[in-house]
Amino acid sequence: MKIFNPANGQFITELRADDAAGVAAKAAAARAAQPAWAAVPMAERKAVVQRFRAAVVAELDTLAVTLTQEMGKPLQQAKNELNGLLPRLDFFLEQAEAAVREEQVYDAGGMRERITHIPLGVVANISAWNYPWFVGCNVIVPALLTGNAVLYKPSEYATLTGLHIVRLLHAAGVPRDVLAPLVGTGDVGGALLQQKIDGVFFTGSHATGVRIANAVAGRLVKVQLELGGKDPSYVRADADPKVAAESLADGAMYNTGQSCCSVERVYVHASLHDAFVAHFVETVKGFKLGDPMDAGTYIGAVTREPQLAVLEAQVADALAKGAVLHTGGKRLPGPGNWFQPTVLTNVNHTMDLMREESFGPVIGIQKVAGDEEAVALMNDTRYGLTAGVYTKDEAAAQALLARVNAGSVYWNCCDRVSPRLPWSGHGDSGIGLTLSTEGIRTFTRPKAWHLRTP
Numbered sequence: 001m002k003i004f005n006p007a008n009g010q011f012i013t014e015l016r017a018d019d020a021a022g023v024a025a026k027a028a029a030a031r032a033a034q035p036a037w038a039a040v041p042m043a044e045r046k047a048v049v050q051r052f053r054a055a056v057v058a059e060l061d062t063l064a065v066t067l068t069q070e071m072g073k074p075l076q077q078a079k080n081e082l083n084g085l086l087p088r089l090d091f092f093l094e095q096a097e098a099a100v101r102e103e104q105v106y107d108a109g110g111m112r113e114r115i116t117h118i119p120l121g122v123v124a125n126i127s128a129w130n131y132p133w134f135v136g137c138n139v140i141v142p143a144l145l146t147g148n149a150v151l152y153k154p155s156e157y158a159t160l161t162g163l164h165i166v167r168l169l170h171a172a173g174v175p176r177d178v179l180a181p182l183v184g185t186g187d188v189g190g191a192l193l194q195q196k197i198d199g200v201f202f203t204g205s206h207a208t209g210v211r212i213a214n215a216v217a218g219r220l221v222k223v224q225l226e227l228g229g230k231d232p233s234y235v236r237a238d239a240d241p242k243v244a245a246e247s248l249a250d251g252a253m254y255n256t257g258q259s260c261c262s263v264e265r266v267y268v269h270a271s272l273h274d275a276f277v278a279h280f281v282e283t284v285k286g287f288k289l290g291d292p293m294d295a296g297t298y299i300g301a302v303t304r305e306p307q308l309a310v311l312e313a314q315v316a317d318a319l320a321k322g323a324v325l326h327t328g329g330k331r332l333p334g335p336g337n338w339f340q341p342t343v344l345t346n347v348n349h350t351m352d353l354m355r356e357e358s359f360g361p362v363i364g365i366q367k368v369a370g371d372e373e374a375v376a377l378m379n380d381t382r383y384g385l386t387a388g389v390y391t392k393d394e395a396a397a398q399a400l401l402a403r404v405n406a407g408s409v410y411w412n413c414c415d416r417v418s419p420r421l422p423w424s425g426h427g428d429s430g431i432g433l434t435l436s437t438e439g440i441r442t443f444t445r446p447k448a449w450h451l452r453t454p
Contacts, residue, residue, distance in 0.1 A: 001014065001017045001159070001183060001184060002014050003015065003070055003159065005069050005070065005072070005336070006070075006071065006072040006301040006303050006305070006336060006337045007069075007072050007291065007292050007293075007301040007337075008335045008336045009334060009335040009336050010335075012069060012070060012160070013160070015159060015183050017183050017184035017185070017188060018182050018183050018188050018191075020194075023151075023188060023191040023192055023195065024194075026177075026180040027122065027151055027180075027192070027195035027196065027197070029177040029180065030122045030149035030150075030177055030178065031121075031149070031196065032177070033149055033175055033177035033178050034119070034147075034148065034149035034178065037147060037148075037149060037174075037175060037178045038118075038147030038148075040147075042096065042097050042145070044173075045144060045145050045147070046093055046096065046097070048144070048169070048172045048174055049089060049092065049093055049141055049144070049145060049172070050093060051171075051173060052089070052169050052172040053086060053089045053090075053093075055168045056082060056085065056086070056168065057086070059164075059168070060079065060083070063078075063164055064078035064079045064081075064082055065078075065293075066161055066164060067081070067132065067133070067158070068292045068293060068300075069160075069293075070158060070159070070160050070161065071129050071130070071132070071157055071158050071161075071303045072256070072300045072301030072302065072336075072337070073256075073292060073300050074298060074300040075292055075294070075295065075297070076295060077254070077255060077300070081131055081133050081134060082133055084134065085133045085134060085137060087419060088134070088137065088141075088419040088435075091419035091420060092141050092145060092419070092440065093145075095437050095440060096142065096146065096440055098437070099117075099440040099441050100117035100146055100440065100441060101117075102114055102115070102116050102117075103115040103116075110452055110453040111451070111452050111453075112449075112451040113448070113450060113451070114449045114451070115447070115448060115449070116446070116449065117441060117444035117445070117446055117447070118147075118444055118445055118447050119146050119147035119443065119444055120143075120148055120198040120222060120443055120444065120445060121148060121149070121197075121198035121199075122148065122150075122151065122195075122196070122198050123139070123143050123148050123149070123150055123151070123197065123198060123199040124153070124193065124195070124199070124201065125140060125143070125150055125152045125153065125201050125202075126153045126189050126200065126201070126202045126203075127139070127152065127153065127154050127155055127158075127162065127202075127203055128155055128158075128203040129156075129158035129303055130255060130259055130260075130303070131255070131259065132158035132161045132162060133161065133165070134417070135203045135226075136152065136154060136161075136162060136165055138423075138434040138439070139434065140152060140165065140169070140179065142442075142443050143201075143443045144178070144179065145440070146440065146441075146443045146444050147444075148198075148443055149177070149178045150178070150179050150180070151182060151192055151195070151197070152165075152166065152179060152180065153182040153183075153184070153188055153189050153192055154181065155204075156184065157303050157304060163181055163183075166179055166180075166181040189212075193212065194215075197216075197221060198222065199221060199223070199224065199443070200212060200216060200221060200223055200224070201224045201226075201432075201434075202224070202225050202226065203226040203227075203260075204226075204227070205227065205228055205357075206227045206228050206357075206428045209225040209227045213225065223431065223432070224430075224431065224432030224442065225430040225431050225432060226260070226423065226425070226430050226434060227385075227425065227428060228260050228357045228359070228383060228385070228428070228429065229260050229261060229264070229357065229383045229384075229385030229386060229429050230264050230265060230354075230355065230356070230357055230381045230383045231261055231262065231263055231264050231265070231383075231385055231386045231387060231388075231406075231415075232263075232264070232265040232266070232387050232388075232404075233248055233263050233267070233387065233388040233389070233390065233410075234266075234267045234268075234368070234371075234374040234375075234378060234387075234388070234389050234390070234400070235248075235266065235268040235269060235272060235276055235391075236269055236371070236374075236391035236393070236397075237269040237272060238391055238392045238393060239269075239272065239390040239391050241268075241272045241275040241279055242275075243390075244276060244412075245276050245279035245282075246279065247390070247412070247413065247414060248263050248266055248390075248414060249280050249283040249284050249287075250283075250415070251388075251415035252264070252266075252361075253284060253287055253341050253361050253363075254415060255300075256299055256300050256301070256302060256303075256339075256360065257358065257359065257360045257363075258302070258303060258359055258360065259415065260385055261385055261386045261408070261414075261416075262359075262415055263363065263414050263415060264357065264358055265354055265364060265366070265377075265378075266280075266363060266364070266365045266366070267365075267367075267368045267373075267374045267377055267378065268366070268367060269368060269369075269370065269374075270367050270368065270369055273345075273365075273367045276365070277326065277343075277345055280343060280365065281327055281343050284327055284328075284341050284343055285327055287299050289338070289340070299341050299361055301337050301338060302338065302339050302360055302361075304337070307337075307360055308331045308339055310358070310359075310360070311331070311339050311358060311360045311362050312330075312331060313352070314351075314352045314356070314358055314362060315329050315330075315342060315344070315353070315362065317351055317352045317353065318347055318351045318352070318353040318364065319344075321350055322346055322348075323344040323345065323346050323347045323351065323353070323364070324344060324345045324346045325344055326343040326345060327340070327341065327342065327343050328341050328343065328362075329344075339361055340361070341361040341362075342363070343363055344362075344363070344364050345364070345365045345366075345367075346367075347364035348366060349377065349380055351364070354366065355381065371396075378404050379403075379404060379405050381427075382427050382428045383426075383427055383428050383429045384405040384427045384428075384429050385406060385408065385425040385429040386407070386408045386409065386410065386414070386415075387406040387410070388401075388409065388410035388411070388412075388413065388414045389410070389411055389412075390411075390412055391411075391412070397411040397412075398411070405426045406426060407422070407423070407424035407429065407433075408421070408423065408424075418435070419435050419436070421435060422435055422436040422438050422439060423435045423439070
């Protein structure tokens with residue numbers, strides 16, 4: 001499998017991909033190794049993760065360079081991801097033991113009842129490229145802490161980073177068969193789904209998520225799908241247009257817009273619309289597009305070359321239907337995969353830009369008459385990952401957000417993930433969850449104990 005730098009098209013390296021026989025062998029080895037890992041005391045498993053954390057800190061700069069080179073993320077944002085991983089690891093370390101602690105729920109008349117939490121067994125993790133440290137470790141770390149073996153297929157667009165994750169965890173003390181990397185493209189993921197697994201955890205597109213669910217549907221395997229979004233935000237009449245514009249421009253364009261929770265639709269009260277748009281466009285024009293290795297770069301390369309055509313088509317469709325282009329709108333000539341940060345207004349829901357996931361530095365801003373229209377438009381989607389409201393009135397924000405179909409909601413912020421809160425979605429944004437104590441327990445199954453004293 002050849003790996004190229006999306007910023008300049010240059011060849012980086014070539015890796016040997018797994019074949020079906022190799023996938024089967026790793027799955028069998030993981031199955032054999034998992035019981036012994038589950039028997040390791042929690043304190044020792046936590047010590048492994050603590051050593052892994054220390055190794056990430058020690059190698060952070062070089063790990064960031066690898067991430068930037070293989071997926072085009074600006075170097076400072078790659079470092080931000082690695083630094084942001086550390087509090088997530090701390091959360092898992094602090095909460096794992098309590099999350100799966102034995103619970104005594106009844107003791108009377110000689111009958112005791114308790115609940116224990118046992119590992120699922122062998123879990124498959126088919127991971128994403130846009131935040132490979134976050135997304136990979138959201139599964140791998142709690143799965144290992146709770147006693148599972150993990151068959152980990154990093155995205156083909158972030159495989160070198162995935163192999164670093166595995167290398168550092170092995171060096172920290174995870175047995176090689178307990179965490180096995182699988183290198184390759186979709187055929188390797190397909191081979192993985194044919195193995196005897198106890199759960200499959202996927203982050204990626206809705207279309208691939210559906211294929212994964214169908215592949216294991218007849219086997220009653222636990223399926224968790226973290227899919228895409230068409231994430232809206234609403235700017236109410238009492239919001240500060242400049243503050244909201246600067247926040248939402250960052251939420252739309254950070255990581256080159258390649259995030260499932262990037263802001264992809266903005267609705268602005270008519271009384272603020274023109275001022276908001278002026279501040280928003282000014283902010284976006286200030287974002288530096290260029291070599292991801294330069295410290296000042298904010299907009300990096302688009303990781304997947306086919307996505308450029310998707311972005312072009314969305315812009316062309318919007319313009320053909322009456323949208324107004326304020327900045328950007330085009331791909332840049334090669335080498336590399338580059339698209340200008342793009343802002344359009346006079347948009348509506350007949351346009352693909354406002355209905356289909358963009359996953360790039362493109363945003364539509366729509367004028368609305370008030371709260372009712374905003375909520376109706378925010379809910380006019382098959383997705384339901386995140387949504388936000390900008391207003392000085394917290395009570396109004398909470399009332400509006402309670403009516404929006406989304407797994408995560410934001411007041412005066414956006415594009416934010418916390419390890420303390422569950423990450424989940426409605427509709428085509430997926431099923432199941434990661435993060436929070438619920439996201440630790442998701443890698444276990446409860447066992448009910450009925451104990452009668454003779």
